[in-house]
Amino acid sequence: MLAQVGRYTFLCLVLGFFALPLLWLATAPFDDTPTVTASLPRFTLDNFRALLDNPYALSSLLNSVYLAAGTALLVVTFAALAAYALSRVRVPGRDALLYGLLLLSSIVTGTATMVPLFELAFRLNLIDSRLGVILILSGGLLPAAIFILKDFMDSTPTSYEESARVFGASPLQIMRHIVVPLVRPGLATVGVWAVANVWGNFLVPFLLLRGPDKAPAAVIMYTLYTEGGQADLRLLSTFSLLYSLPVALMFVFVSSRYGFRFHGGIKR
Amino acid sequence: MSAITMRELTKVYPGGVRALDALDLEIADGEFFALLGPSGCGKTTLLRTIAGLEVASGGNVRIGERDVTNLPPGKRDVAMVFQDYALFPHMTVRDNIAYPLRIKKVDRRSRGSKAADTADELGLSGLLERRPGQLSGGQQQRVALARAMACHPQVFLLDEPLSNLDARLRLEARTFLKRLQRELGVTTVFVTHDQAEALALADRIAVMEGGRIRQVGTPTEVFRRPANTFVAGFIGSTPMNLIDARVRGDELAVAGARLPLPDGAREQVTDGERLVYGIRPEYLDYSPTAVPGALTGEVVVVENLGSVSLVSLDVPSDDTGASDDAPAGDDTGAGRTSVQVVVPEGGEPEPGDTGWAVPRPGRSLLYRDGNLVTAAAGVPAPRADATVRS
């Protein structure tokens, strides 16, 4: 019973630890003079009104949605196909390949790759195109996505697919009818992960997209600083809230709809 | 509805395991055929090779007139029910049953009604909108059968379809399955490692060991005249008693007793030869008093089997001292052998009593080097294709 008390205390501490930083996000946007302290706001919605006046704020969220949705779709589709192939086919060196890609992806997401990425996009005529951003972001996210999904695939029994094969289903049909629904929580997890990554990514869309009409929220957020680099806390806090809401909502939706967990788990 | 013919069928797994070893087998049209054998003997592999889920390493498989050895599974016109049923957890029962039709591009309306019909036949009508997770084991099994039936295949392949059910349900499902197969008349191959299931259900049984077939025959043939000690030990709810014996003129010296030689065995054995004497516990009659021509020993365990009991007698081994070629598993210690006897209700002894076990005439078997020697009257000799390749 002492253990129970200990466990609850621990969980409350955890809850506090994780909730505390979020407090500011909940109060500052509604405060007419926000400071860096989370405090009971003098309630106002002016900040939202001010933000609505910004010509790019809302459209940038939409841009973020495009990019995130596109990337997530691409990553989930390709990662699912690749993970399925890797999980079902025994190729020597398969794991080494996977680890190699995973390591390379860590370079590609770093700062030093920006010139090659830019030149690549330039040569492929993908400057100022959302597709370019989506492709480049996908390239960086795919290895880890494959890695995570492969373990999901490994943990689904082959008898489902074999059963479908006996009925004459083609590989694509098996994928569509059986595998995808079965690993749906995994796909959802990877999708959310990809979206969260794209949502926060600044450098790639900034470098590749011209002009704020296509710029996602991560880029627009930087515009809310002044000439001297000072933050306008009123707009910034409000925008932060708006900027966070879509991912939070998506997460709530996905987790209630598909379950958000590694069922079976990632292992080797 | 077709016969299945396998010739020299071999399957070697990538790791080098030879799961099927140049196996020949014919399964007749409409037959309910059981594959029986211990774990790892290759039953599932054989089934999967028929289905096309494994590619044969050698030999061929014909279904009806067609050589299907190199056809993909979807083109063989077979249906398979897996041990775990492999019901798609994300589809309703209706969608599960209709799935093969969906693959065959039957339009939505008519596949819905066909699924409903099939479900009806198997008493699943009320469950069409449920998901597999909401069904009991027995219901799941029937859904799996319904799905297999839905596209009217030529051959049914069932991999241990009953082993996930609990004991009571298994009995019901057994009867149900048998009746169903009889009505549909589809050639059915059925894998099990439970001999009782095989005996109760099958028209014919193949007993496998190590990728080979040790005997093929009707349940009665296999039960009464196991072609070798392996089959003898495997078939029967209690294993056959297998005891070292030595021919002594017209009689047999078995565990200290003198028993008559089985009918017609005299010509096939030589005097003084060492053999193994086999008799089922069901074919031994227990007597609390001394009888001639009986095995005798102390009662050590009495197990209640319901209306009968299984009595284990501790008999002295034969003094021929042939312990090195004694069949494994039946000695309890040096110089002693356990003999099991089925005793009907009312006659059960107590542990510690001394008892006598009298073989019923015509039920004794003799094995030389593991293979059956005697051919008793009334039952045909084991088929040619069931003899063991060395």
Next chain:
Amino acid sequence: MSAITMRELTKVYPGGVRALDALDLEIADGEFFALLGPSGCGKTTLLRTIAGLEVASGGNVRIGERDVTNLPPGKRDVAMVFQDYALFPHMTVRDNIAYPLRIKKVDRRSRGSKAADTADELGLSGLLERRPGQLSGGQQQRVALARAMACHPQVFLLDEPLSNLDARLRLEARTFLKRLQRELGVTTVFVTHDQAEALALADRIAVMEGGRIRQVGTPTEVFRRPANTFVAGFIGSTPMNLIDARVRGDELAVAGARLPLPDGAREQVTDGERLVYGIRPEYLDYSPTAVPGALTGEVVVVENLGSVSLVSLDVPSDDTGASDDAPAGDDTGAGRTSVQVVVPEGGEPEPGDTGWAVPRPGRSLLYRDGNLVTAAAGVPAPRADATVRS
């Protein structure tokens, strides 16, 4: 080595499932006791509550002299073997067996030797350095037993220890287990849903349903005189025939036949009363020719059970038309009932034949509202604590 006493034991799971319902039970010191019942009846829950792995919601549990209701599992001096054996895959057999001793802080040397001794007793000496993954099912089961034995507990709790073994191995393990328990003399509670296992092994059996105990008794009592139709249907390798009947003077009208009333039943029933007539398939004798006092019908299925066959007769239902209180599960359709008969070798009919089934004297039972009416001679009446709470 201690008796176990449970009083008003209740377990309600958080979700509201009442898995144990004010259950009273006494298990004697040194007894080999089986808990039998269908899936979900609360067997595992009862075992786990004895072990202390579940906290009782009400009532208490005593082991020997101690009230252990609120003790943690580690302090109850019990050992449990799980269905999956729960052998630690990363430890060798030796370490597995020694694990309880390690927790009890026995020093390394002496726990090594104790583990070796225990392994010896169970014939595991050669396997001490292997890991569980390298053992067969039967060996794993013995390692699990050895681990449970290693710290000499007062009580053994076994949760379906045999159900993961294949059919053949299960028989061997059964005999082994029985012998072992006899030697050690430890109070043992044994969960199974396989009635054959319970009958074969147990000194006494408790049959459970829905968190309550429906009957407690020796295997013979439970087999021959099930206290209610639930137990009757559950016990026996083939379920008991349960047929609607009506008292007609000194006789019983059953499925179109007139049968004598069971001994001593006359005083307990009234003329014209509707009852359920129960008789086991083993206690019906098959006759291919007409006999008086027999049930008759067409042979529909013949199942080979090895040395005997199970014949299903399709008999007309009694014309009393009491279909609404007929026991579920035994009708095949309107107005017809299936009666099963065990037929010994040689006498098997063919499907389509007409056959007669003659009850053996003294083996018929009568049930009113599901409960046993008759008390036949020679077998004591069911115990008081086994009567059903309404």
Next chain:
Amino acid sequence: GGSDEPAGKDAKNITLTISANSIVGGKNSAGAEWIEKWVIPKFVEAQKAKGVTAKVTFVPSGVDDEQYKTKLALDLRSKGGADVIAVDGIWVGEFVQAGYLKPLSDIAGNQVDSWEGWSQIPETVQGLGSFEDKRYGVPLGTDGRVLYYNKKLFARAGLPADWQPKSWQEILDAGAKLKALPGVTPIQINAGTAMGEATSMQGALPLLVGAGGEIYKDGKWAGATQPVKDMLDFYTKIYGGGLGDPKLQQEAKGRDKSFAEFAAGKIGILGEGDYFWRSVVNPKDGIAKMADRDTTVGYAMIPAKQPGAGIRGQDFVSMSGGGVRVLNPNSKFPAQAWELLAFMSSAEAVKAELAGAARITARTDVNKEVLAADPMLNFVAEKVLPLTAYRPPLAVYPQVSVALQEATAAATAGKSADEAAAAYQKKVEGFVGGPGNVTS
């Protein structure tokens, strides 16, 4: 030498693009608005009058200067980018070296040299857009650095309301007096790496020139020279002597905080540019508004170490920077791009850009008009700009600057000036290709 007749000179349909690090509703919103609402319509109209259909677009952005620079570099490198680009004057040199920019007259022909504007832009200010004596861009404006002080605090500390220190020692003396006031940080001179370039521009470099040193002179970078040591020594005196808040220098948002503290009357003396006056404590729209700015905030020129010890023998010193607009050498319509650039730099346009606000522009004619109303900016234009100095527009400058910042951080943290200077020299040698390029 460039061609006299740039391509597409007589085109009737032209498209031009402007880019700047400003965006409506965000960074430098007014500037962006000016381009969108004033420059583009007016220019298109003017072209129409000439019978040319012009389509001009503005590509705004609003990010850190470093990121903006990176993006420009990538664009120019791949021969893309806008036709008229606003850059920081300090980038000109490195862009030129990288081959990203060409002299204006090479791009747009002789019309460049004949532009009326040049005469309005002082030679020193033109230097912002020049590299190795060639003009690459037209300056937008410039700024100057001063010492701000809080008159109220000065009064409480017994210091004069119109303070003008003549040497570093006088600053320290004033600080010592302010120290007596509770809750007041006497002096804020930016230090350390967290403030980034603000440390160099508002602290290290003005002090360095005040001690008579230049960071880059005659092809060599200043190493552990005496002026560098003096500069660092001044830091140790402030932060070691309890006259400044060393913690503040380390905070990521330290500069913002220094603004807020000054506005709240918690800082006595603050070294900053005129940006501080215009945009920070501006009672109208500053980010740390001071309603009583005009009465409370005093300003003084930054003194040399001692009178006459500054560069060029000056008594007072300053540092300046500023933006320029350049032409993209890859422009399809270079001549028209120049027209647009010239138009944006015309007196009329510059006035429109200011929209009534006061700021120091590049054009003297405009300055005369607009600064009259703002004594502070006038002060900078009149008194400070003639004394000011610029940073070397070279690619390694940012790294040297960081090294300088690190040296100030070390000094602030208590290292001796000699130690800090030695470490600094070692780093600089690493960047600029060995000791041969460093004076010590």
Next chain:
Amino acid sequence: MVLILVFLVVPAAWTIYLGVTNYRLTGLAAAHPEVVGLDNYTRALGDERFRTSLLLTLQFVLGSAVIGQAGLGFAIAFALRDRRGPLRRVVEGFVLLSWILPSSVVAFLWIALLDRDAGTLNALLGIPGTAWLLDHPMLSIIVFNTWRGTAFSMMLYAAALENVPRSHLETARLAGASTWQQLRDVVFPRIRGHVLTNLLLISLWTFNDFAPFLITAGGPEQRSEILPVYVYKVALSGGELGFGAAISFVMLLINLVIALIYLRMLGRRKESA
């Protein structure tokens, strides 16, 4: 696969090539980059700033990934293992939220939380003036990254714990084992594969994590300048792309070493299984 090849392998290889040049974004070296061979590497290895940065990164990975994320993630998963219902959902929800919020927002939240004068934490603790970010920069970013990334470990361990058969834990309990003994003897050996995969991924991610820059900008005085921040400063602020690329490649090699260490441990598990 083509996608991976074009957008992953090509830029990566290009970066590695840049690593042997003195390429910069602007200035003379931008116009004529020269191949300088391994100079960048010798320079990096000889650079004290690189070495401290590496040391800090290792601290960061050890503190926030191995101890922080994996440890806390496991603890939460273990505490929640047989919980259902709202408590579990709320705890998981918050943990996951901190995982998916954009890092620029999150950075703000933490700056607000840890601010010296007006920070929420100091206000709560009643100790205004504690400069967490200045006095304990590494601790701050370690705690921050723990907060940020625990969700992944938590999910993974929650799944892993479901794979630990209850009967194994109960066998240990019956033998009288304490919670700690159960963890040591039953849980850890069982989920070792998960632990190692988890460590591999989060170490990799943490090693390349740039978010701390948004909080401390590597300061004060480079006391929290982990390698990604260092690369950022070298490559973007300093413009030395060639050198930055070289350091990136060194980082890849270190990642590889870490991965190999983990795989060795995994391999040992396989042998012994």
